[in-house]
Amino acid sequence: MLNYVLRRGFMALLVALTVSFGTFALFHFATDPAQTIAGEDAPQEMVDEIREQYGFDRPVLVQYGDWLGGVLQGDFGKSYFWKQQVVELIQEHAKVTILLALSALMVTVAIALPLGISAALKPNSWVDRLALSTAVSAQAIPNFWLGLMFIILFAVTFPIFPVSGDATWKHYVLPSLVLGASSVPAVMRLTRTGLLDVLSSDYIRTARAKGFMGYRLILQQAMRNALLPIVSVLAVQLGHKLGGSVVTESVFSMNGLGRLAVESIFNSDIPTVQSLILIFVLTFVLLTLAADLINAWLDPRIRMG
Amino acid sequence: MTTASILDIQDLSVEIPTDSATLKAVRGISLDLKRGETLGIVGESGSGKSMTALAIMNLLPPSARRAAACINFDGSDLTHSGERELATKVRGQRIGMIFQEPMTSLNPVYSIGRQLTETMTLHRNVSGAEAEQRAIQLLEKVGLPDPASRLKQYPHELSGGQRQRVMIAMALMNEPELLIADEPTTALDVTIQAQILYLLQDLQKELGMSMILITHDLGVVSRSADKIAVMYAGDIVETGTAEEVLRNPQHPYTQGLLECVPGYRGNDAHRLGSIPGIVPSMTGTIRGCAFASRCPRAVDACKTDLPPRKQLGPGRTYVCHDPDATRNQATFGAEEAANEVAVELPKTPGDTVLTVDSVSCTFSVRRGLFGKRKSLKALDTVNLDIRKGEVLALVGESGCGKTTLSRTIMGLQQPDTGSVSLGQHEISTLPAGQRARMIQPIFQDPYSSLNPRKTIGDIIGRPLVVNRIGSKSEQLAKVHKMMEHVGLPRRVFNSYPDQLSGGQRQRAAIGRALIMDPEIVICDEPTSALDVSVQAQILNLLLDLRDELDLTYLFVTHDLSVVQHMADRVAVMYLGEIVECGDRSQVLSNPKHPYTSALLDSALSISPDLSVPAPGLSGEFPNPMNRPSGCPFHPRCPVAEQQCREEVPKPEIIDTTFVKCWKARTFSHQAKHQ
C-alpha cells in the first residue's frame, strides 16, 4: 500500500511539473509580465528596467529552472502583482475557497443523495421523475446565470442575503447553493443508477431470500456497495471546487483561489499562477487518492485484490 | 418418505411487462412436493424454471407480476402473505434458497461470517456468538476446511465452489424445511459440480429437507431428483418420477431433449437427435401447443387447440394432444442417425499437420490496487500433435490453460519458449494472411464472437475481404454458398447478429471460420453456451462439415460427453500441462492418470437409477499463481505419495497413450460409471 501511495505521489509530481512548465512557457511567450509589474500608465523606462531586473529577457528554460529551484528550497517567490509572498497570498485566499467548497459539497450531498436514493427506491415514480427533471434542469442552467438570478432574487428583491463578499456565514449561503447545485445532477444520477444497479444485483436477491427487507435491506446490505462510486465522484467534485470556483467566486466577488488564479492570469503574475497550479494539481491528486483509500476501506476487493 | 405435501402450487403464472409486449414467463403451472422429496425442474433457457423458483417466495424482479390460485407451503398460503410476512416468517427461515452465480450472489463488501450470522440473528433471538458457533458448524458440514478462520474472509477470497458451499451453509443456517436450488452447479467445473451435488444430497438426507432442484442438465437431474417436472415455454409439459420421465418419456419435447444429449443413445452414435427451431416467444395470446411448431408429430389441432393434461398415474402427467396419426412417426432424426452410423468409416491416422513443441506461457498479473505483480504460468512445456482429418479434444477445467493453448496455436499469443509449427512453417513467422488460411477459430460465445455492428453477410465474407481473395462477386457467391453449407437461410444475409438466435449465430461463426478453407479449425467450447437442443444441431453440423470439407478439429471442451461423441483423440490438461493424451477409446475407457479418472467420475450421464457418486477428488482447482510443487495434481490426488509431492513426473508413453504421472503404471481406474 505504501508502494501504491508512493506511485501515486510520483505521478502527481510529474503531472504538476508538466503542467507548470506548460503554463510558464505559455505566459512568457504571450504576455509581458513587466508591464503588469509596472502598471498601466507606466513610462517606458520603468518597464524596461523591470524587465531587466526580473530577468524576463532570459531564455524560458533558465527562468523556469530558477523558479523551480526556488520552489525546491521552499521559496514560492513573490507575486509580481501583489508584491507579496505567494505563500501568504494563497493562505489568505484558500480560507474562502475551502469554506465555499466544503459548504457547496454539503449542499450537493444534501440535495443529491436523498433525491437519488428515493428515486432509485421507486423507479418511475413521481420522486424519480422529480429527481430526473431536477437533474436535467440543473445541468442546463448556466452557473453564472443562476448566480445572477439568485442575487436579483435573494439579495436585492428580497434582501435576505448579502450581495457579495466573504465576511460572514451569510455571505456563503448563495454561493454555496449555486456552486453546490452545479454538481447535483452528476452526483444524483450516479447515486440513482448506482443504487439501482446494486438493488438489482444477485447479492441483494440473496439478502431478500434470507429475509431482509425495507430499510435494513438498503442500509445493511445495499448502501455500502452503492457508496463506492459516490465516494469517487464526490472526491472529484470537491477537487474541482477546491480548484477555484472561478465563476461563483467572481459572480459573488469572493476572494478565493479561483479569482486569485484568474486575476493572476490576467496580470501575468507568473509566480502566483505557478504556485496555484501546483496546489490545484496536488489537491486533486490527494483527493482522488483519499477517495481510493476510502473505497479500499469500504470494499475488501480493492483492499486485497 | 412421508406422503404429506410440503408445497402445493396451483395455477401459478408470472408475467413480465417489457417495452413492447408482456412476456408470459410462467403460464399457470401446478406442482406438488412431498416432504423430504427432491423435485427436479428441467428446462432449457427461457422455459420459465427460474421464474417459478423465484415466484414461490415472491423474489421476482419488481416489474414482474405473479398470480396463483394457491401456493400452499406447509398449510399456509403464501399467495396472500405480504412482503413483511414473507420476509419475517418464511424467507431464509423455513425456505432457503441457493442461486446459480456463486460469484455474484454473495455481498462482496461483507465478510463471510457476517453474512452467515446475520441470517440467523435476523430471524432468531440468538447472540452473535451462538450464531457464529452455528456458522462454524455448518461451514464444517459443507466441507470447508478451517471454518473458524473462514468467517473473517471475504467472498472474493474464495473460489466459486467454496462460495457455493458458503451459499449452502447460509441457506441452512435456520434449518429450513425446503431448499430451493436454482442451477446450483451450472457455473462450476465438473469436478466441483459433483462435489456440490453430492453434498446437497447428503445434507438433504441428514436434515430431512425437501428440495427443489432447478437445472437444464438432464444428467444432474437424473442423479439427484426423485421426481422431475419438464418445463417448456413457461409450462410444465411432463411430470413423473425420474425413472419414468427419463426412461419412458411421453411428451415429444422430453423425447427430443433426451435424443439431443450426447451419449444418451450410446457413445458411438455419429449423429445426435435435434429439435429444430427454438423456443417461441411467450408474448401475446398463445394458441395451441407451444411446442407445435418444433414438433415432428404436430397435426393441425396442435396449432389451434390447447393440449390437454393427461394423467398416467399419481404424479405422472404430460401435456400433449398425442395425435394418433403420428404416434409411430420416428422423431428427431433417429433414422438419419442410423444411416449415418453406417456411413462412418474407421479413421486411419493421417499426417501430423500441427505440432506444438514444448510451449510455455507466463503472464504477469496484479491483484488489487495495492498488490504487487505476480507471474502466472498458464502453459508449462506443452507438447501436442494434431493429425490430418482427426478431431482432437482438449479437455480440462476452467483455468487449466486450454484457452491460452488454443490462442497460442492460432498465433494470437506468443509463447515464451517453444514453438508451434504448421506443416513446415513456424506459426509466429507466418504472415497473418497465410496463417489465417490454414487455421481458423470457432468460439464459445456466439453473442460475443460476432461483431454486433456488422451484417451476417459482412461477417462471413470478412476474411475474404481482409485477405483480398477473389473479386467482389466471387466473394459474394462464396458467402452465399457457405451460408447454405452451414444451414443459414439467405434472408439473414443483411441481418445483424442481434436478430439471430444463438444457434444461427454459431452457424454464422462456423461459416466465417470455414470460408477460407482452413486446414485446421479450433473449436473453443463451441456449444457450451448453447442449450442442449441447439448444441446437438451444432455438433451434427460440425461433424457433417468435417466429412464434407475434410477438416481437422482441435475441439476444446470441458464436457466429457461431447468428447465421447466427437473426438478421435483426447488430451487432458491440468494446470497448464497436458497430463494425458491418447486415443479416445484408450483415454476414456482406461484412463492412466488419476485426474482423467476423476473427471470421468464427475461427468454425470443420464442414469436415474444411480445417485450422485462420492467425489473422487478432494479440494479445489488450485490457483495457477501458487502452483503446487512436484506433480501439480498431488494435493487433490487420491493416490499421491511422497515422490509426487517432491518430483515433477516425467512424461511417458503407455500403450500409445502419453501420460505424466508417477503412478500411471500402477493406477487403475475403478469404473464407477457405465
Place this chain on the structure above:
Amino acid sequence: MMTTRQALGDASIASVDTPSELEEGGLGLSPTMAALKRARKHHGLKIGFGILLVMAVFALFAPWLAPHDPYLQNLSLRMLPPVWTEGGNWEYLLGTDHLGRDYLSRLIHGARISMTIGLGAASIGAVIGVTLGLIAGYFGGWIDQAVNFLVTCQLAVPSLLLIMALVFVIGQSVTVVIFVIGATHWVFYLVVTRSATLRLRELDFVAAANAMGCSKFQIAVREVLPNLVNQIMVIFTLEVAVAILNEATLSFLGLGIPSPLPSWGLMIAEGKTAMFFQPWLVILPGIALFILVIAINLLGDGVRDVTVTNRRN
C-alpha cells in the same frame, strides 16, 4: 444492464431470442430500426429534438429570420425595453442593447454561435478522445500509461482556468474558443472509449478478426470503433451542451467570443451592469441558453435510453 438482466433471469433471454430459426418466422428489427421504434415512444427525446430542430432552423436561417442586422448600432435608441413593457417598441420586439442593436436579432444570431461552438468543440473533443481512447484501450501497455498521464494532467487542472489561460494567451476568436474547448473536453470520450475498447478487445469477435489476419489498425477502426458509435453519440450530445455552457461562461468572464459577435454569454455579461434595471438584458439570453441546453440534454438522454441494447456482455 447486466445485473438487471440477471434479475430477470433466464426468462428475458427468451425475449432476446425472439427471432426464430423457423423457416416461416420473420426476423426481428435491425438495431437501427429498433432504436428508431423506441425513439418514437420516448417523450423527452421527441421534445428535445423538436426544440432543437426549431433552434437549428433559426440558427441556419438567421440572416433571413432576424428582423434587423444584429450589428447595426443606433446610439440614440439604446436600451429600449421589450415590447410588453412601458416604453417598448414593436419595431424592436425584445428591445435593444447598450449600443442600440436589436436584441431579438442578436439572440437569433447567438443561436448560430452557440451551435457552431457546441458542435465544433464536441467534434474536436470526440476526435481527440476517441482516438486516444482507442489507442490506449487497444494497445495498452506504455501507450495506455502515457494516455493515462495525459488524462491525469487534464483532470488535475481546473478546466475552466485552463481554458481561460489558453484563450487569454492565444487570443479571442470563435476558432480559438472552439479549439480550446474541444482540446480540453476529451476526457469523457477517452474514458468511455478506453474502457469499452478494453472490454471489446477481450471479446471473441476481435480474436476472430485477429485470426483472419486483420491488422491492429483494421481491428481498431473496423471492428471496435463501430461498436462505440452509440456511446460516442450520447457523449457527443452531452458534450455539445457542455461546450455551449462553457462558451457562455467564458464569454461571460470576458474571455470567450469577441465583441461584437452576439454570443449569449457575452450578452449576459454586457447586460450585467444594468441587470437591476434592464433585467431582460440578462434574463433573455439566459433563458435562450437554458432552453437550448435542456433540449440537447433531453436529446442526449433520449439517445442513450433508446440505443441501450439487450446484448449479452
Place this chain on the structure above:
Amino acid sequence: MRIRPPVPIGYCLIGLLALCALPFHASAGAEDDTMVVALSKPLTTVDRLYSIQREGLILSRLTDDGLFFVDPETLEFVPLAASSYEWVSDTELDVTIRNDVMFHDGSPLTVEDVVYTFEWVINEESDTSRGPVIRSWLESVEKLAPGKVRFNLKLPYPMALRDMAISIPLRKQGTYDKAGSETDEQPLNGIGPYRVTEFSAGREIVLDRFEGYYQASPKANPAIENMVFRVIPDQGTQQAELLSGGIDIMMDVPPDVADNVSHLPGVKRLEGNDIRIGYITLDAAGYVDPDSPFTNLKVRQAINHAINREEITKYLMRGSAEVVHFACHPRQFGCNADGPRYPYNPEKAKQLLTEAGYPDGFSFKLWAYREKIIAEAVVSDLKAIDLDVDLRFVKLNVFSKVRNSKDMQAFFASYGSGGTADASASTGVHFAANSARNYSGDDALADTVIAAEQTIDAEERKRLYRQALNRIAEQAYWVPMFSYSQNFLLTPELEFSVPKDGVPRFWQASWRQ
C-alpha cells in the same frame, strides 16, 4: 416563463432602501462616522512609493503628504509639507520644510527624513515604482540647514514639483531598513490626515483620522473619522452594495449605471471632469507592415472622419465628457493647438479611402483593453465605410506586450496623465522617441516634445506643444476621441466635492447635517 418587467424591480429596490435600517454591513453610514468606499481594482500595497495605481494615488492623498500637493481648485502644484521653495537655478531647487509635521507614529518630520526618502527613491536598489522616472532628472538631495534641503537636477525639469506632489510621499528615516517587516504593527507610517489601521490586500483597507495632523495644512481637520476601502471588482455588485447600504460611494461608475441608479431615490449622483482622454493610435510608421494602409495619410484622415465622436461622446460617455480634437486634454497646460480638425463625415471618409486606393476598404485588427462599448461603437462606425475591423479586446498585459513589440495596426486606449494638468503628461508620453506608445515614427515631432519637456519657460513650452500638437493633427497620427467624465454614486447623506482632475480627495468629504 414570464419576464419580470423592470419597474417592479425598481419598486422593490426602493422598498429595499427603506429596509436599509437593517444593513448587513454595519460599518457603512453616518451613525458610526464611517465612510465605505468601493474600489474596483484591488490595491496591492498601501505604500505609494511602490504603487502607481490610481487607487493608490487616491489613498495616498489621505494617508500621505508630499512636499507639494495639487491644489484641488487651481490644479497647480503648491507646497504642503514644505513651507516654501525657490528655484536657485534651472537645475537647483531649494525647499524649506515645515516644523510642525508629525508622522503617524508620533515622531516629527525632519530634513533627514526628506533626504532619506528621496535618496531611497533614487537608489537603484530600492526598487520603487517611480524610481526610474525620478532618477532621470534628480541627481542628488542634500541637507542645507535644519529645515532646508536642496535638490540638484540633472537637467532643467519643469515637472519636478509634479513628481514630488504626486509620486513621492515622505517617509520616516529608516523605514525600509528592516526588510519586509513593515506590516508589523502599522501598515504604513505616513504624515497624511488619515492613518492605515488595517490592510488586507485584495479585500479592504481601514483608515482612521490622525489626530496629530498639523493644523496649518489645507487638508487639516477632515470631517469623517473612519474610512474603509472595500475591493469589489464587479460593477453590478457595487451597485447592489450601494443600494443595500453596504458602501457609501462608488467611483468610475459607467454612465448607464449612473443614469439608472440615480433615478432611484436615496442615491445621489455626482458628475465631474477627468483629465483622462481616449484616443485611437494608428500605425503611421508602418511598424507592422511597411505597406500598411495606415502609412497613407489619406487613410488616417479617412478614419478620423469616419468615427462619429460626437455621438459616441453624447450617448456613451455622457456627463461632462467632451469631444477632443488634439492629443491632449484641453485642461492641460500647453494644450492649445489650432491645427486641422476632422468632423464626422462618412462620405468624405469613403472618398478619402478611394483616393488612397482602397475603394473597397481593407481589413485590420483594432486592439483595445478598456471601454469595450466604445471600441465596439468605433468598429461599427468603421464598418460603415467598408473597413473590415476585427476587434481584439484583451487584458492590459497582453495589450502591452503586443503594443510594445510594435505589432498593432491600430489601438484604442486612454491615458489619465496621472492627474497632471500638463501636456507633457499626455503629448510628451505618447510621442517621445523612446515611447512604446509612439507609432508615428516622426523623429522631428519627438524632438519637439523632448524640447518642450526640458524647458522651464512657460511661453516657450506652450509654443513647442502647439507645434507638436498641430503636427499630430495634420498627420492624423491619432484619432483623438474624447475626454472622460467621472460619475460618482453616493448616499445622499454624504457631502463630497467633485475633483477637477478626476482624482477624488476624500478628506474633503463630510456627512450632510
